[in-house]
Amino acid sequence: MCAHVAERGGLLTPADLAAYEAVPRTPVPVAYRGRTVLTNPPPSAGGTLIAHALAKLEHAPSPPSAPDILEAMEEAQAQRTPEFLSRLGSTTHISAMDGEGWACAVTCTNGEGSGEVVPGTGVHLNNMMGEEDLSPYGFFTHPAGRRLPSMMAPTMVVGDGGPALALGSAGSNRIRSAILQVVVGVLDHGLDVQAAIDAPRMHVEDGLTYLEPGVDETGLGDRSLVRFHAPNLFFGGAQAVERVGDELRGGCDFRRGGAVAVA
Numbered sequence: 205m206c207a208h209v210a211e212r213g214g215l216l217t218p219a220d221l222a223a224y225e226a227v228p229r230t231p232v233p234v235a236y237r238g239r240t241v242l243t244n245p246p247p248s249a250g251g252t253l254i255a256h257a258l259a260k261l262e263h264a265p266s267p268p269s270a271p272d273i274l275e276a277m278e279e280a281q282a283q284r285t286p287e288f289l290s291r292l293g294s295t296t297h298i299s300a301m302d303g304e305g306w307a308c309a310v311t312c313t314n315g316e317g318s319g320e321v322v323p324g325t326g327v328h329l330n331n332m333m334g335e336e337d338l339s340p341y342g343f344f345t346h347p348a349g350r351r352l353p354s355m356m357a358p359t360m361v362v363g364d365g366g367p368a369l370a371l372g373s374a375g376s377n378r379i380r381s382a383i384l385q386v387v388v389g390v391l392d393h394g395l396d397v398q399a400a401i402d403a404p405r406m407h408v409e410d411g412l413t414y415l416e417p418g419v420d421e422t423g424l425g426d427r428s429l430v431r432f433h434a435p436n437l438f439f440g441g442a443q444a445v446e447r448v449g450d451e452l453r454g455g456c457d458f459r460r461g462g463a464v465a466v467a
Contacts, residue, residue: 205221205322205325205327205329206218206220206221208320208322208323208329209329212320223349227351229245230245231243231244231245231251231360232244232245232251232252232255233255234255234258234259234262235262236258236259236261236262236361236387236391237262237266237391237392238363239361239362239363239368239391240361240362240363241254241255241258241359241360241361241362241387242359242360242361242362243255243357243358243359243360243383244356244357244358244359246353247351247352247353247354248353248354248355248356248357249353249354249355250354250355250356250357250379250380250383251357251359253280253281253283253380254280254357254359254380254383254384254387256276256279256280256283257273257276257277257279257280257380257384258276258384258387260275260276260279260280261273261276261388266391266392267388267392267393268388268392269420269422269423270406270419270420270421270422270423270424271422271423271424271425273384273385273388273406274406274408274413274424274427276384277381277384277406277407277408278408280380281408281409295311295312295313295314295356295374295375295376295379295441296311296312296313296374297309297310297311297312297358297371297372297373297374297441297442297443298310298372298443299358299370299371299372299443299444299445299454300370300445301367301370301445301446301447301452302452303452305365305366305367305447306367307360307366307367307370307445307447308370309358309359309360309370309371309372310358310372311356311357311358311372311373311374311379312356313330313354313356313374314328314329314330314331315330315331315332315334316331317329317330317331318330318331318334332352333352355376355377355379355380356372356379357372357373357379357380357383358370358371358372359371359372359383359387361387361390361391365447366447367447368446368447369387369390369397369444369445369446369447370444370445370446371383371386371387371397371442371443371444371445372442372443372444373386373440373441373442373443373457374440374441374460375437375438375439375440375441375460377407377409378405378407378438378439378440379440381405381406381407381408381439381440382405382439382440382441382442383440383442385400385403385405385406386400386401386442386444386455388400389401389403390446396446396448396453396455397444397445397446397453397454397455398453398454398455398456399455400444400455401442401443401444401455401456401457401462402458403418404416404417404418404419404435405419405439405440406419407438407439411428412428412429412430413427413428413429413430414430414432414438414439415429415430415431415432416432416434416435416436416439417431417432417433417434417435435458435459436459437459437460439459440457440459440460441457441459441460441461441462442455442457442462443455443456443457443462445464452466454466
């Protein structure tokens with residue numbers, strides 16, 4: 205891989221790969237509706253924004269209205285600094301649970317992909333250093349060794365009996381809003397996980413409020429609305445599994461060709 209990159213003017217070296225290691229981190233916890241939501245900590249921006257929105261909604265009556273949810277999204281959005289900026293594509297998420305109570309949520313991304321597959325390896329190189337939104341102060345300004353931010357936020361809802369919901373999403377900046385609305389759907393509205401994923405979504409970005417068909421627009425005020433004519437992959441690709449008693453239920457996002465498997 206390093207030779208392939210170097211031949212094309214890249215900077216990746218064997219020393220870079222040797223210096224990399226996975227870093228275990230303590231999840232960001234937030235109390236919500238009698239449960240604990242655990243999500244991705246910094247350097248991820250997504251988990252912090254989800255926790256911020258849930259903390260605001262926790263102090264509002266359940267279930268929250270569409271304006272309540274949008275206000276929480278807007279307040280979280282206002283906390284974003286240039287370091288938070290991230291627009292990722294080619295992202296996938298897998299959630300899994302088993303009969304013994306174990307659960308796992310994993311999100312992976314190739315950025316938007318570089319279009320380069322290293323011959324003989326099957327490895328598709330990412331384009332993370334070429335993502336403008338990951339370099340808000342300009343290219344080549346990150347100190348060597350700094351981990352890039354992302355919006356990826358594998359998330360788990362834990363109750364007295366252990367993991368009750370494992371979820372995550374693809375969808376760039378819409379990851380955080382997709383996960384937030386699925387959690388609200390399950391915990392506030394009592395929806396099963398598939399119905400919570402299927403429900404129409406909203407997203408706030410750059411002063412605009414994006415809506416899928418079916419969102420109740422009552423009380424949205426003078427917000428600048430962008431209405432989609434049909435459900436759209438723009439709003440993310442949430443994949444989740446929940447435990448209800450002894451039953452496991454999976455939910456997949458039709459917006460992005462998701463799937464559920466039971467073994």
